Every structure is written in structure tokens, then in C-alpha cells.
Amino acid sequence: MTGLISLNWLIGDQALSDHIRARVNELVDQGVEYKQACTTVTDAADAGEAWAVAATRQTWIRRHDVDPDEMPLRSLYVLERTDTHVVVAYVDLDKAADDSDAGDRSNLPPDKAAHNDHTQGVVYPFDALDMSFELAAWEPLRAPAAPPRAVPASGTTGAEE
Template sequence: MSMLAFLEEQIGGQALGDHLTAAVNDLTEREQITRAEAYQRITELADAGDPAVIAATRQTWVRRADVDPEEAPVRRLYVLERTDTGVFVAYVDIDAAADSEDDGYACALPDKDLELNDHSEGAEFGVDLLELYELEDWEPFEFLLPTVGALDNEGERKS
């Protein structure tokens, strides 16, 4: 399965199209190239799994199998926010059961990074950090939207 097919499966064609179009708009502004060139470049980069193109809020990334755990001590990262300069990630270190209570005792993080073990605020890193990881899951925003035409207690549409 290609990366584009995986992304479409994760968030749907419309959301993926919107995401890629935003990247195209940014690229055409930065590099003054045609939209056709920008679409081709962005599509190729997205299909190759380039984090600079595909990284977004509500994604879970897992450390690639070929990456040394000492280079990337946390197995899973959750993207809390994508910014212009990088990503805010929360460490989701399920394997080591790390949390804000353990002060790193069971955490796989090196001592110098223990202060980054904050699951509520996250830590800011450059998008290039995600090159050590691969996209595992992407929760689309439409799951956060309220139900249209909510039902009352009897199962009837509210007016």
C-alpha cells in the first residue's frame, strides 16, 4: 500500500486533499513555482512519507525498526500541535509505562530529557525528529465535531 493510500484510509480523501492543498499553497508562496509543480512535488513527498509534508496534529508516530533506541529512546510520539517551526509532541511511551508521576524511574528517556516527559503540554521539536519515526495513526478532526441534528432522550431529532 502506498503512503498516499494509507493517508487516505486514515483521514479520508477530502481531509487529505485539504492537507496537501495547504502544503501546496505554502510551497507556491515560498518558492514562487507553479501550482502544478507544487502539487507534483508535494504529492511525491507525501507518498514518500516525508514528515515535513505529512506531519499534523492528532497523529501517532512509532519509532522505525531500523532506528537505534538510543537515538530515539521513546517508541511512540503523539503530535499535539503542528507549528510553523516544528511540532509539539507528547511522549507516548506505552512500553515503559512512563507518566508524569514516575520521575523517569520506569521511563526510557535519558536523564537529560526527563523534563520533557510532560503528557499535557508536550515538548517542541523540529519536524526532522519525525524522520526517526513512521506514521502509525492519524485521528481526523471530524470525530471531534458535534453530531448534526442531535437526538433527544426518546431518539427523536431535536428541533
């Protein structure tokens, strides 16, 4: 899934605006002129480039054109984002029976199996996301629910009378 319209649909305009603004500020902090930073980030986000799009609470799935033998991971969940990389948990949906299956049914290399449980993370460069994965889901931050309000009694306006 790529494109600013798709991203807006996934997380809403306020969350997307906040995310884009953060990427623009990263470039400005690196010395890029503000107008150029805006153009660079929006173009990259619209193209689905991982450095511009990747954020916490995202699920990335292996692209259909990637050979499963070369990339045994079907899905990654982003635990954290920094300026230079993401920290992901492996989600081995191809063969794992549960979130922490590192046994005989897991198709992860043995040295990577420990990362298949959402409690640990592994540093993953943006380029690796771009090469093999595409954004599938983004769980935006949810504002806390407003406390329930009392229903006014029958025959009152609800204002303090």
C-alpha cells in the first residue's frame, strides 16, 4: 500500500500530518532547506519509501514478488523508529503456530528465531524494508476515550439548574 491518500485513509489526516512533519523536521535538522524537505518527504511518502513512511505500530508484509526462500519472514511489526532505522519484531506467519514459535515449524534461521515473539526487537534498516516488504497496516495512536457523561433527567435541559 502506497500513496498519501492510502496513508491518510489508514491513520487519518492529523496523524499523517504529524508523521510527515516529523520527517520534514529530521531533514531540516540535517541542513536541508524547509521547502525542499517538504517536497522530498511528501514525494517519498507518496512513493511508499520506507524512510519516509516507517513508524511504530506498523505491520509490513513481504511483497508478492519476493522469493520466500530468500526472505523467510512474511511479516514484520515495527516496535520503534529512529532517524536511521526501525526496530522490528518478526512475525513468522508462514509456519508459526503462535507468536513465539521457534520450534520445528518455524522457518526462521535458528539464529533469528528468538526475535519471533514481539517482546524483543531487531534493528532493521530502511533499505531492507524497501527491498522486501510493503506497508500493510498502521495502528494509529488512539486518544483516550472521553469519560462517560451522565444523561440528563427527563424534563430537564441537562444544564445545571
